[in-house]
Amino acid sequence: MTDTLWAAAFLAPALIIFSVVIIYPMLYSAWLSLFEWDGVAPIKTFVGLDNYTTLFTSNRVFWIALKNSILWTVVALTVPTSLGLALALVLNRKFAGRAFFRSVFYFPAILSMSIVGLIWTWVYHPTLGMLNQLLGWMGQPSLQHAWLSEPSIGLFCVMIAAAWHNTGLPMLLFLAGLQTIPPEVLEAADLDGASRFQRFRLVIFPMLRETTFVIMAITFINSLKVYDIVYVMTYGGPANQTQVLGTWMYFLTYNFNRIGLGTAIAMVLFALTLIFAIPYTRKLSRD
């Protein structure tokens, strides 16, 4: 057997499965977004770019979902990442009990998003939830809310639950990044009389640039496709005010049978993802 045949044999299972599960569906989705179809009828009607025009001009909920997805992405890029960095800096110091605290702060990251959603739905429960009971116990009943069912704050409450889950990954990656900084560099900074803050801003942070980029890219890609935690906690409600692109795609496709519109949203999602995904995959394939 020649070398090329051997290589083909080693690659074949992965390539075949990958083509059927990922590549073909991506292309087919792009194609379907040009049709009007209910998912059942034998005939699909070609409508060109009409689905996209409909989304951007006459689908009110699409705009809510787009706005919420952008908001979600901005919050996800800032809150859990900076919290993860802060925790990593603290937990990188040598002190007794460090491993224990690392485990505690990483723990939520191993839970399923759907379970995180269920747990926090209980935290936010209007009468039986921990948050309102705690506020009542502290004598602050005026601060109590029906957290998830108030349109103005519902999405932020879900974001906090997601941040709880999403802090562990940046924390762990930043910790790994901090390990790669040679101690001599830090000593040199101390000898030069750098303050703690200067040391962080001028020495540590630049050396974490690579890690930061990877975290930002992963966070960006994951934020745009977010679905499960919103589905579990608010189901897009009240009155579609907490819809994100991922959930609205699901509702249009599987609840309203608007396959063309649903796949068009998926294409919009993909286009947005590419902003970060192109430099990210470039970096990964260059080595």
Added chain:
Amino acid sequence: MTTEAVSMPAAVLPVETGNTTRRLWSFAFYAALTIGAIIWIAPVYLLVSTAFKSSLDFSTNGALSLPSRIEWGNFAKAWDAGIKTYFFNSLGLTLIKVPIGVLIEAMAAFALSQMNLPRSRLIFGIFLIGLIVPIQMTLVPLTIVLRNLGLIDSLFGLFWIYLGFGLPFGILVLRGFMKAIPRELVEAAFMDGCTWFGVFWRIVLPLSKPAVVSLLIFDGVATWNEFILAQIFLRANTNRTLPLGVVNFQTEYATAYELLAAAQCITIAPLIIVYLVFQRHFVDGLSGSVKS
């Protein structure tokens, strides 16, 4: 909820001054960290303590109190009410999918890193597309494919889809690891009359053990936790996996809080065990994805 934790670095300022000051700083440091940790883990406390309460206890004493009496029966009730089926569905799917997936990924990573394959960079790049594609973009066509193959609403159909979605990350991590294996080892094996398969099975795969173990654990957790694909492609109650079944449990037993909490505890218990035993591998596996 998160502000305490953000302000923690303030407690970590210089400690080079006198002994008393140092002790004060140390105390403040631990105090801040402990408060942060308590707040951080409070939702889990709420879940676990609810699972051990009777429904009367929960409704009279509220969410914050400790259980007045430990109710192990909640777990048995949740187990018999359907969690048992979901548990074994998840367990079977995870135990079958993860090793097969990692083997396929290792084979591909071997071909891409050790075999001097022309266009290997391009093929690797194609696999990386899988890391960035929004899952939503594949759902409709996958529904059609599974329907045509008669695999909709079956764990066997879901198995193939999980295999596909696991490939990019697995190949990324294993390829990165295998590239570091010295070529001399491979060449020496050829001298001894090994075939390519022998090189893979007897040299490269055993040497990649750290990466393989990390990946097995990482992918095991991801498979155990997966919700979106299971929700789209599984319908019948008897086919549901745990994350899906537990969400459904919530609608079915909307007021039996103690049963819901027990069901969720059963779902996360295996994760806690795996996490405590293999903690080191979480870090190793993840850093493999950063250092390419």
